[in-house]
Amino acid sequence: MQKLFPSAPATGTPMAATNASAEARSFLALRRSSSKRLLAEPGPDQDQVSQLLYVAARVSDHRRLSPWRFEVFQGAAREHFNLAAQEILKAEKPDASAQELSDAAGLFNRAPTIVIVISSPDTTHKTPVWEQELSAGAVCHNLLLSANAAGWAGCWLTEWVSYSAGISAWLGLSESERVAGMIYLGTASSPPQERMRPDVKAITTFR
Numbered sequence: 001m002q003k004l005f006p007s008a009p010a011t012g013t014p015m016a017a018t019n020a021s022a023e024a025r026s027f028l029a030l031r032r033s034s035s036k037r038l039l040a041e042p043g044p045d046q047d048q049v050s051q052l053l054y055v056a057a058r059v060s061d062h063r064r065l066s067p068w069r070f071e072v073f074q075g076a077a078r079e080h081f082n083l084a085a086q087e088i089l090k091a092e093k094p095d096a097s098a099q100e101l102s103d104a105a106g107l108f109n110r111a112p113t114i115v116i117v118i119s120s121p122d123t124t125h126k127t128p129v130w131e132q133e134l135s136a137g138a139v140c141h142n143l144l145l146s147a148n149a150a151g152w153a154g155c156w157l158t159e160w161v162s163y164s165a166g167i168s169a170w171l172g173l174s175e176s177e178r179v180a181g182m183i184y185l186g187t188a189s190s191p192p193q194e195r196m197r198p199d200v201k202a203i204t205t206f207r
């Protein structure tokens, strides 16, 4: 087993408050998602996905609730999802075009590994559900960063499948659970280009 990341030290171990590094700054300043059309083999294998998730789960999490969980699709499991997606689309959208149905049947062929990050808040807890859902979003982004740092390209998609009652039922989501993201991981068959970036100055007020 190739170890991709250092292990976390035991609970209570004194930690560095910062890890200043030019490499990390460059990594963050230049990160990019890959196009969902350009994710090819190889993707991370099961052991590698486990390591990525271990690091991805190292996010801010108010009152340590770990309000998220993961469903990983690789190999033949992707086809099970594709078939279900096509059937569910037929049922939920009877006027779906042949193209839409064919797209549904190919959704998980677009990358070797797809991690569904499920927001799984404790609705009875005093930590607001909103904060728990934000933590799930942080996991999605941290998973992308972890994958990029370990050499895989990826993108965070939601699309109709993240909002479909049929897909939620097929995935076994509870009433309060939602898909936070479907993280597609693989190897970019062509490099991305820079895209327009927000005018951060225009949306920032220093007081």
Ligand SMILES: Cc1cc2nc3c(=O)[nH]c(=O)nc-3n(C[C@H](O)[C@H](O)[C@H](O)COP(=O)(O)O)c2cc1C
Residues within 6 Å of the ligand: 031, 032, 033, 034, 155, 156, 157, 158, 159, 180, 181
């Ligand atoms: C919650 C969330 C859902 C997204 N869903 C989609 C999607 O369904 N389809 C899509 O093309 N991009 C989607 N994106 C955008 C891409 O993941 C990506 O951020 C965008 O293409 C810009 O690339 P960048 O991450 O390199 O800035 C989503 C982003 C977020 C945060």
